[in-house]
Amino acid sequence: RQDLFMKAFNHVSNNIDEVYKELTQSRSSPLGGSAYLTLEDEEEPFSYGIKYHIMPPLKRFRDMENLSGGEKTIGALALLFAIHSFHPSPFFVLDEVDAALDNANVDKIANYITKHRGPNFQFIVISLKNMLFERSDSLVGIYRDQNVNSSKILTLDLRGYAETV
Amino acid sequence: RQDLFMKAFNHVSNNIDEVYKELTQSRSSPLGGSAYLTLEDEEEPFSYGIKYHIMPPLKRFRDMENLSGGEKTIGALALLFAIHSFHPSPFFVLDEVDAALDNANVDKIANYITKHRGPNFQFIVISLKNMLFERSDSLVGIYRDQNVNSSKILTLDLRGYAETV
Amino acid sequence: GKLVGLELCNFKSYKGKTQVGFGTAAFTSIIGPNGSGKSNMMDAISFVLGVRSNQLRSRNIKSLIYRGRINDEDDIEGGNDMDSNDENDIDSDNEIDNDSQNDDNQAYVIAIYEKDNKDILNLKRSINGNGSSSFSVNGVNVSVNQYLQILKEENILIKAKNFLVFQGDVEKVASQSPLDLTNMIENIS
Amino acid sequence: GKLVGLELCNFKSYKGKTQVGFGTAAFTSIIGPNGSGKSNMMDAISFVLGVRSNQLRSRNIKSLIYRGRINDEDDIEGGNDMDSNDENDIDSDNEIDNDSQNDDNQAYVIAIYEKDNKDILNLKRSINGNGSSSFSVNGVNVSVNQYLQILKEENILIKAKNFLVFQGDVEKVASQSPLDLTNMIENIS
Numbered sequence A, B: 001r002q003d004l005f006m007k008a009f010n011h012v013s014n015n016i017d018e019v020y021k022e023l024t025q026s027r028s029s030p031l032g033g034s035a036y037l038t039l040e041d042e043e044e045p046f047s048y049g050i051k052y053h054i055m056p057p058l059k060r061f062r063d064m065e066n067l068s069g070g071e072k073t074i075g076a077l078a079l080l081f082a083i084h085s086f087h088p089s090p091f092f093v094l095d096e097v098d099a100a101l102d103n104a105n106v107d108k109i110a111n112y113i114t115k116h117r118g119p120n121f122q123f124i125v126i127s128l129k130n131m132l133f134e135r136s137d138s139l140v141g142i143y144r145d146q147n148v149n150s151s152k153i154l155t156l157d158l159r160g161y162a163e164t165v
Numbered sequence C, D: 001g002k003l004v005g006l007e008l009c010n011f012k013s014y015k016g017k018t019q020v021g022f023g024t025a026a027f028t029s030i031i032g033p034n035g036s037g038k039s040n041m042m043d044a045i046s047f048v049l050g051v052r053s054n055q056l057r058s059r060n061i062k063s064l065i066y067r068g069r070i071n072d073e074d075d076i077e078g079g080n081d082m083d084s085n086d087e088n089d090i091d092s093d094n095e096i097d098n099d100s101q102n103d104d105n106q107a108y109v110i111a112i113y114e115k116d117n118k119d120i121l122n123l124k125r126s127i128n129g130n131g132s133s134s135f136s137v138n139g140v141n142v143s144v145n146q147y148l149q150i151l152k153e154e155n156i157l158i159k160a161k162n163f164l165v166f167q168g169d170v171e172k173v174a175s176q177s178p179l180d181l182t183n184m185i186e187n188i189s
């Protein structure tokens, strides 16, 4: 049991920084930030915990509690994607994870998803922000049909349309 | 103590429906939804609780737990504004309360604020959505000055500019 | 593998049968106004994969079934306002008939899943009259453990749930306690 | 009355003195990228009105003071990575001097408030070296109770806090427990 755990931990720990950098790179910070995991007690990982440390780009090291809403969201997505790479589930369902993100960060998430999506990594994303959903392959539009008091669905494949400039 | 409490309760209870209607009226539902408060125990309001019920426009009555993120946000703001009208504090500070709202609801919040703001009711609103902040009288732009590792401020009075169509 | 489509029947705000296909798209967005039913669609995906109803914003499994009318028991205690609503709704009796018709139909969700070898799995979870649920794969009834085992073979680990991020939960992932984080890693190991 | 402006000194991410004026605007928006310092500005407003530091995303009052360097004690325990950071940061010694200079200066926030009769109140709350805070109105030191009493006369009820909605808290207001709601109403009565 301990071996399995350490195998998972080491995998995620080795990946987290790379994923976080990919989510935080920008023109003003080509390297991006950095992120890592530490074990509170190397001997007994089960009984203690794992601490997650993030350093947003161009910032000094800060404790999780000092980070802003948007910075925490990016950190959380990096952790989820790093964990996913260990035993990749075939799909992700994300419900308005972009709510606290500014446009620059929404764009980074959209870039990450369009880069990593594929036949074995499917993303189903609920979003209110057009900067994110206009990048998808297809749209599922949901509306309420008042006459029958029920939710209804429309689907639209975006791949047929030329890229909007 | 009980009298004071009941006075406050009755005031809010009488107001909540009107405020909620103002926040939910639209072309498709000119009347808006309805909202009200009930006391779990009329005799001893202190030891029991107050239940808040909302019915979004065009919907059947639902328990709070079934409401969507955006519906809860609108319900919460209606309650806050109704409570405010009892002992009005001179200002409100709202930090990204529009995060879960779609454009139609952001517009309703912007309408409510622009209608009710005044010399004795000041709104200070943190927002990432231009549909909300472009309606304000003035903007405080905050950016991080990397050279000195500090937050910096710019202010801009929007009233001098013509309304964007 | 990938999720090719879903079929919902009387699930939450979806009355009757609703089908949705994701086709060959690897990145699908679900959009729509507040309260239209987006998170309910995610609840349907979570439900069919075995997630418990208390994590789907519902007190019990039965409240996942489509309800047309005002029929929350506790709603009726809501005071006089409720009665005046019923009066306005004069066709409510018809509505009730409709509704009981609904209650006759069971409620279920089917996930159409394509494995890497192109085999199709019809994963179905239905809600029974007594509030329990039953599972079937390609029309064959299976136990919940068999069902979860089939999912596990596809790396769909319901216990870990690291691939489902519910509305409002994303920030909590980053600021969870060290012990919770250990738990999360353990669930995938 | 209304809040006319603020002065921050070494408060959270605001190094040195920062002034912001709301002028005659009745509706002001605070905008800026993620992590720029918007919520810290709201923390400054809440702090100067007497809200406790544990509600301002900080463990204690001292962590509200501007910190330029990597000087979280528990950060140093973060493992080897920290040491390598220090090496990269060769001017860190200068930085430390800068920082201690900051620590010499106290940190404070002043709210410039205009009453209905146009009188101006300079409400100041400062953080002392020992982690306590002191309050003054128009330059005159007052006790915390006198300070809160002056605010109460302006209908600024810190205990109720119904006029401050922190990031991520809005939905909770609608789904709070009946007893919490009673509490909320009681605080304003």
Ligand SMILES: Nc1ncnc2c1ncn2[C@@H]1O[C@H](COP(=O)(O)OP(=O)(O)OP(=O)(O)O)[C@@H](O)[C@H]1O
Pocket (backbone or CB within 6 Å): B056, B059, B062, B066, B067, B068, B069, B070, B071, B100, C011, C012, C013, C014, C032, C033, C034, C035, C036, C037, C038, C039, C040, C041, C063, C064, C065, C066, C067, C068, C167
């Ligand atoms: N069992 C049920 N029967 C009928 N309708 C239901 C049932 N359960 C929930 N609903 C309805 O579903 C609606 C909420 O839908 P949902 O949470 O999916 O919205 P959403 O599209 O995610 O909105 P938002 O953008 O605000 O998050 C509620 O208004 C409620 O009336």
Ligand SMILES: Nc1ncnc2c1ncn2[C@@H]1O[C@H](COP(=O)(O)OP(=O)(O)OP(=O)(O)O)[C@@H](O)[C@H]1O
Pocket (backbone or CB within 6 Å): A056, A059, A062, A066, A067, A068, A069, A070, A071, A100, D011, D012, D013, D014, D032, D033, D034, D035, D036, D037, D038, D039, D040, D041, D063, D064, D065, D066, D067, D068, D167
């Ligand atoms: N005592 C302090 N000294 C220096 N910087 C600090 C201090 N406390 C917090 N910070 C910095 O403030 C930043 C967070 O700022 P804030 O929460 O105001 O962002 P925000 O503009 O609200 O962002 P978002 O849009 O993501 O919510 C953190 O990145 C942190 O580095």
Ligand SMILES: [Mg+2]
Pocket (backbone or CB within 6 Å): B068, B069, B070, C038, C039, C040, C167
């Ligand atoms: Mg939703």
Ligand SMILES: [Mg+2]
Pocket (backbone or CB within 6 Å): A068, A069, A070, D038, D039, D040, D167
């Ligand atoms: Mg913020």
